[in-house]
Amino acid sequence: DAKTTQPPSMDCAEGRAANLPCNHSTISGNEYVYWYRQIHSQGPQYIIHGLKNNETNEMASLIITEDRKSSTLILPHATLRDTAVYYCIVRASGGSNDMRFGAGTRLTVKP
Amino acid sequence: NAGVTQTPKFQVLKTGQSMTLQCAQDMNHNSMYWYRQDPGMGLRLIYYSASEGTTDKGEVPNGYNVSRLNKREFSLRLESAAPSQTSVYFCASSDFGQDGYTFGSGTRLTVV
Numbered sequence: 001d002a003k004t005t006q007p008p009s010m011d012c013a014e015g016r017a018a019n020l021p022c023n024h025s026t027i028s029g030n031e032y033v034y035w036y037r038q039i040h041s042q043g044p045q046y047i048i049h050g051l052k053n054n055e056t057n058e059m060a061s062l063i064i065t066e067d068r069k070s071s072t073l074i075l076p077h078a079t080l081r082d083t084a085v086y087y088c089i090v091r092a093s094g095g096s097n098d099m100r101f102g103a104g105t106r107l108t109v110k111p
Numbered sequence: 112n113a114g115v116t117q118t119p120k121f122q123v124l125k126t127g128q129s130m131t132l133q134c135a136q137d138m139n140h141n142s143m144y145w146y147r148q149d150p151g152m153g154l155r156l157i158y159y160s161a162s163e164g165t166t167d168k169g170e171v172p173n174g175y176n177v178s179r180l181n182k183r184e185f186s187l188r189l190e191s192a193a194p195s196q197t198s199v200y201f202c203a204s205s206d207f208g209q210d211g212y213t214f215g216s217g218t219r220l221t222v223v
Contacts, residue, residue, distance in 0.1 A: 043201050046211030101153035
């Protein structure tokens, strides 16, 4: 009963924007959308999260549709170091045991 | 640098041996977590501690025990290791609310 659906893999050219989609059609009103990435065998790295408004930080932008059933993580100028597995997670605010990681999307940035 | 520190980084155990994985964070976070990641798969939650003095089971707690020693430290113990526990173990921490988690670099455990 995965809460999110992501494509298993994507490619992106170096220097171009990488747009990673995520479907979460059963998201509840109090659930946030989180994005993490895992480079090679390192620990996952938190990227960004949002509730319903679009969010931007130094790493990425998060675009959430108005009905909140899907979102897109945007890496504006992908580099080779952005090659990683990207995880989209929905989670209620304040929860302690519901940051559940699925299979994610393997993004490969190519020269 | 501030963050989550895990020890050891690598460990090989024989079936039936016991060991404790250590985790410490210096960000004054309230909550701490133990995950395992099997090859080619996502992370699965083993145990978590929402705050100092409390621990609870996650998705895959069988074969493990945990101790929240103090606010900084959260250890994971394998009492009798089995080959099925061969995995990479990640510790993470977070503050209350909707903050993201900070992960350690992992412990790669092989049980032969």
